[in-house]
Amino acid sequence: MRVTQPFVRSRIIVAFFGVFFGGLVQINAQAPPPSSSAAPTPAALLNATVGSIRDDARANVLSAAEHLQTVVKQGVVTSANATTAPDGYASRVHASIQDYLNFFSAAINQVEESANGQSLILRLNPLQTGPSRLGLSLTLTKPSVSPLVEHALLDDIRASVVSALEKKQGDLDDATVGVAYSFVTPKCEWTATARCFGRDPDTYRTLFSDLLMAGPQPDVLAENVARRQLQASLLTLLPPEVRKGVGAGKDLLDVPITDYGANAGVAFQLATQWGQIEGRGTLKEQQFFTELGYQAVEDLYDNQPQVSLVGSYHHPARYGGANEWSANVELQFGRYNINRLVRESGGNAATAVQLLKTYQAANETADKFVLVATYKHRGAYAVTTLDIGGSPVTGFTPIDAASYSELSARLQWGMKLKQLVFASRPRVDVTLEGIRTLENTAVTKNRWVGSVTLTMPVNDAISVPLSLTYANKTEYLDQKDRRLSAHLGFSYRLPGL
Amino acid sequence: MKTMGFFPGQAGERVTIKTKPNADILGYYILVDQWKGSPSTFVKWNGTEAEGAQGVAFDLEPADGYDVTIKAEVKKDAAPKIAVTLATDSLSKAYDVEFPSSEGPVVSRDWNIFLH
Numbered sequence: 001m002r003v004t005q006p007f008v009r010s011r012i013i014v015a016f017f018g019v020f021f022g023g024l025v026q027i028n029a030q031a032p033p034p035s036s037s038a039a040p041t042p043a044a045l046l047n048a049t050v051g052s053i054r055d056d057a058r059a060n061v062l063s064a065a066e067h068l069q070t071v072v073k074q075g076v077v078t079s080a081n082a083t084t085a086p087d088g089y090a091s092r093v094h095a096s097i098q099d100y101l102n103f104f105s106a107a108i109n110q111v112e113e114s115a116n117g118q119s120l121i122l123r124l125n126p127l128q129t130g131p132s133r134l135g136l137s138l139t140l141t142k143p144s145v146s147p148l149v150e151h152a153l154l155d156d157i158r159a160s161v162v163s164a165l166e167k168k169q170g171d172l173d174d175a176t177v178g179v180a181y182s183f184v185t186p187k188c189e190w191t192a193t194a195r196c197f198g199r200d201p202d203t204y205r206t207l208f209s210d211l212l213m214a215g216p217q218p219d220v221l222a223e224n225v226a227r228r229q230l231q232a233s234l235l236t237l238l239p240p241e242v243r244k245g246v247g248a249g250k251d252l253l254d255v256p257i258t259d260y261g262a263n264a265g266v267a268f269q270l271a272t273q274w275g276q277i278e279g280r281g282t283l284k285e286q287q288f289f290t291e292l293g294y295q296a297v298e299d300l301y302d303n304q305p306q307v308s309l310v311g312s313y314h315h316p317a318r319y320g321g322a323n324e325w326s327a328n329v330e331l332q333f334g335r336y337n338i339n340r341l342v343r344e345s346g347g348n349a350a351t352a353v354q355l356l357k358t359y360q361a362a363n364e365t366a367d368k369f370v371l372v373a374t375y376k377h378r379g380a381y382a383v384t385t386l387d388i389g390g391s392p393v394t395g396f397t398p399i400d401a402a403s404y405s406e407l408s409a410r411l412q413w414g415m416k417l418k419q420l421v422f423a424s425r426p427r428v429d430v431t432l433e434g435i436r437t438l439e440n441t442a443v444t445k446n447r448w449v450g451s452v453t454l455t456m457p458v459n460d461a462i463s464v465p466l467s468l469t470y471a472n473k474t475e476y477l478d479q480k481d482r483r484l485s486a487h488l489g490f491s492y493r494l495p496g497l
Numbered sequence: 498m499k500t501m502g503f504f505p506g507q508a509g510e511r512v513t514i515k516t517k518p519n520a521d522i523l524g525y526y527i528l529v530d531q532w533k534g535s536p537s538t539f540v541k542w543n544g545t546e547a548e549g550a551q552g553v554a555f556d557l558e559p560a561d562g563y564d565v566t567i568k569a570e571v572k573k574d575a576a577p578k579i580a581v582t583l584a585t586d587s588l589s590k591a592y593d594v595e596f597p598s599s600e601g602p603v604v605s606r607d608w609n610i611f612l613h
Contacts, residue, residue, distance in 0.1 A: 058499065062600070201520045208524025209543040212570055212603065220498060224536060224564070227500070231609055247613045249588045252503040274500075281498035282600055289603035297523055297602065298572055 045264075050234060051253030053271035054278070061279025086117030089142040093120050093171050118142040131185050131197060137178040143169035143317035149383060154395035161396075164388045165319045173317035182308040188338065190347040195339045197305050204304075204338060208297060211356075214349035218288035223281035230274040237263050237270070292353065293360035300341055303334025303365060322381035322401065326374065334368040335415060367416065373409040380440075408435040424457035434472075448472045455491075465489045501594055502583075504610045508559045510585045512610065515552035516544055516567070521577035522596065525569035527553065532561040539563065544579075552582070563610040567594070571601045583608060 090113035101111060101122075110123040124136040145162045153161050184198030188207050196203060234252060235243060242259045246252050260267040307330070314324040336359055345352035359365055381401040386393040414429035434448030453467040467487045474483055506512060514527060525544035530536035540555050544567065547553045557563065571577035577596040582589060596604040 054500075201518075201523060205518070205522070205524050206543060206545045208570055209526050209545055210524075212524050212568060213526045213541065213543060221536070223498065224530075228532065228562075228564075228609070231500070231503070235611070246503065247505050249505060249590070253500070278498045278500070285498060285603065285605060286600055289601075294570060294602040295573070297570055301523060 045268075046256075046258060048257045048268075049253065050255050050257065050267065050271045051251075053257060053268055054253070054275040057272040057275025058279040058282070059275075061276050062282060086113075086115065087142060088117060089171070090114060090117045090120040090140075093140055096171070128184075128186070131183050133182050133184045133198075135178075135180040135182075137180075139176040139178065140172060141174045141176065143171070143174040143320055145319045146316070146321035146381075148321060148381065148399050148401055149319050149386075152383075152397045152399050153393075157393070157395045161386065161388065161393055165386070168388075169317040169319065174315070174320055176312055176314040179311045180308065181310075182306070188342075190342060190345075190349060192339075192342060192347075195305065196342075197307065199301065199304055199306055201301075204301060207338070207342075208301075210349045211297065211352055212294075215292060215294075215353040218285045220281045220284060223277050223284070227274050227277045227281075230270050230277070234267060234270050234274075237267055291357075293357035296356050296360040296365055299334075299365035300336060300338050300359070303337035303368065304339070305331075305333035305337070307331050319383070319386075322379040322403070324376065324378045326376040328372070328374045330373075331371045332369065334365065336364045336367060364416065367414055368412070370410070370412040372411075373407070375405070375407050377403070377405040379403050402440045404437070404439050406435065406437045409433070421456045422458050424459075426457065427455045429453045429455070446472065461493045463491045465491060499606055500609055501581075501592055501606050502590065502608050504565075504583055504585075504590065504608050505588065505613055506557050506563075506585050506610050508557050508612060510557050510587070511554050512557060512563075512565075513552045513554045513582075513584045514547050514565065515582040515584075516547040517580040518544070518548075518569070519576070519578045521572045521575035521598075522579060523570040523572060525567055525579065528564075528566045528568065529555055530564040530566070531558070532563065534561065536564060544569070557585075557610070557612065560612065562612055564607050565610060566605055566607040568603055568605045569596045570603050571596050571598050573598050573601065577604070 094111065094113060101108060107124050108122060109125045110121075112121045112123070113119070114121065119139055119141045122138045122140075124138075127134040127136075143166070145165050149165070150158060150162055182198060184200050185192075185196040185203050188196035188203050190207060190210065231252070235246065237260060238246065238255065239259070239261060242255060246255065257264050257267055257271070308328075310328045310330075312326050316323070341352050341355060341359075345355055380403040381399060383399045385398070386396045409432070411432040412430070414427060416425045416427050418425065430450075430452050432448070432450040435445060436443065436447075437445040449469065449471045451467055451469040453465055455463050455465045457463045465487075466489075469485050469487070471483055504512075516525075516527070518525060526541060527544055527547055528541045529539040531539040542553045565583070567579060567581065569577060569579065575598050577598060579594050579596065581592045581594055583592070584590070594606050596606065
């Protein structure tokens with residue numbers, strides 16, 4: 001039944017509230033009555049479907065934390081909205097090279113315009129041979145004039161000259177080529193004898209799916225039976241012509257509540273009870289799988305050994321500065337990872353489920369080793385004259401910038417020790433961080449600082465950290481006259497935090 | 498636990514299920530319960546089996562109905578989704594199903610197949 005006449009609508013609403021508030025229905029004696037917040041307004045009722053009523057009731061049952069999370073996410077989305085229109089550069093270049101992109105479409109994985117509209121990124125299909133994966137990308141960026149050039153101009157001519165130089169640069173003049181190599185096992189199996197590498201979800205999905213299938217399942221039989229009865233009642237309650245449509249493929253969840261005519265109140269209550277049952281079932285499942293330690297699965301995944309090498313070469317436009325290249329190497333792993341789970345379970349998924357709980361209880365999955373090293377090099381950059389419209393610019397100071405290179409590295413490692421102190425296991429953390437820079441061949445910065453921290457727990461709330469810190473130069477430490485310093489601390493965690 | 502749709506079918510028809518998870522789905526499996534008064538496990542698959550071109554399939558037998566449930570292990574603070582296609586000989590429907598992390602670490606979604 002479709003409601004098109006205001007008169008008919010008002011009759012349905014009156015009928016609905018008559019039935020709804022009359023309390024004529026008591027399908028499931030154990031189901032709680034719909035909360036007052038679920039009471040519909042006439043306008044909401046006209047737009048409501050079985051599915052939307054069910055969804056509202058289900059959401060009411062789920063934790064306040066979930067609602068809060070949703071609100072926060074919506075806030076983030078809203079605040080991330082651009083307040084100004086994106087630059088037209090990326091879309092213009094995208095349109096102008098579209099014919100070429102079509103020609104190479106078999107090799108191109110993705111063409112992406114940056115959010116600010118100033119870059120167009122082309123990613124090629126990754127090349128994979130065994131565990132080796134190579135990814136290539138080309139980024140075209142809106143050419144700009146380097147600050148070096150800007151600052152070499154007198155104030156009174158700067159804006160006009162910069163504008164003229166920008167017009168001399170072509171759309172394709174600023175390009176960056178990126179190369180990424182990673183070591184990724186194509187598929188990790190329970191029978192794997194060698195370690196699996198990488199953090200591609202496809203690698204481990206079969207294994208994780210087995211893990212889920214092999215574990216015990218929550219008892220939600222009562223909820224399943226109850227909601228199935230409610231669903232059957234909602235189907236039976238439909239007028240024959242509407243029920244026929246559901247049988248032909250229209251979803252019961254999409255049926256407007258007004259289609260129930262005089263039974264709309266009954267249908268509303270049934271859909272509400274259905275949502276409440278699903279909400280309670282969801283909470284039961286959540287608690288069940290949390291107690292089994294399934295949260296540890298993601299930590300094990302994050303602790304898988306990962307090796308990656310990333311390189312890039314940036315060729316700016318003529319007045320955009322010097323060419324740059326960089327290389328980055330990264331190695332990460334945690335001691336408790338999927339490889340360990342597979343090995344300790346003997347390749348048996350059911351045994352692995354038991355181990356998950358053990359790992360979770362021992363809080364071992366936070367142990368991690370991280371090594372990151374980056375090298376950057378910027379070439380020398382010289383501009384002797386600026387030429388606009390065939391004549392040299394006066395008021396420009398020639399540029400002769402030296403080359404620059406930088407090596408930075410960071411190492412982090414931490415683990416719990418086996419020895420017990422006050423019935424708890426102490427933790428040791430090691431860090432090493434440094435940077436070395438050169439201009440031409442002269443070292444301009446050389447800073448390396450390392451520390452070792454031993455944290456001894458006294459009880460759940462109190463711990464005593466002892467740290468030793470070494471720096472290659474005294475000025476990098478608090479005490480200016482020594483390269484080695486030691487700190488003894490006291491840490492108290494406030495209850496409930 | 499959430500029913501995502503109602504799907505009509507007839508005894509003798511074949512139901513085909515195809516899936517495509519996003520990167521926030523760590524693992525998942527598909528469980529089919531047959532209802533004859535109460536539910537009993539009819540068939541189950543590792544979810545990755547349904548990602549092939551053929552998907553996975555089962556034949557409807559005379560019964561009160563069937564529940565097709567997908568249980569997925571999901572990443573925290575992520576947007577896990579699985580694109581699901583349910584089809585019989587006469588009807589095919591595509592769903593883009595969210596498995597909210599807030600309900601994790603394991604989230605289930607199901608479809609009710611009713612026989613007519």
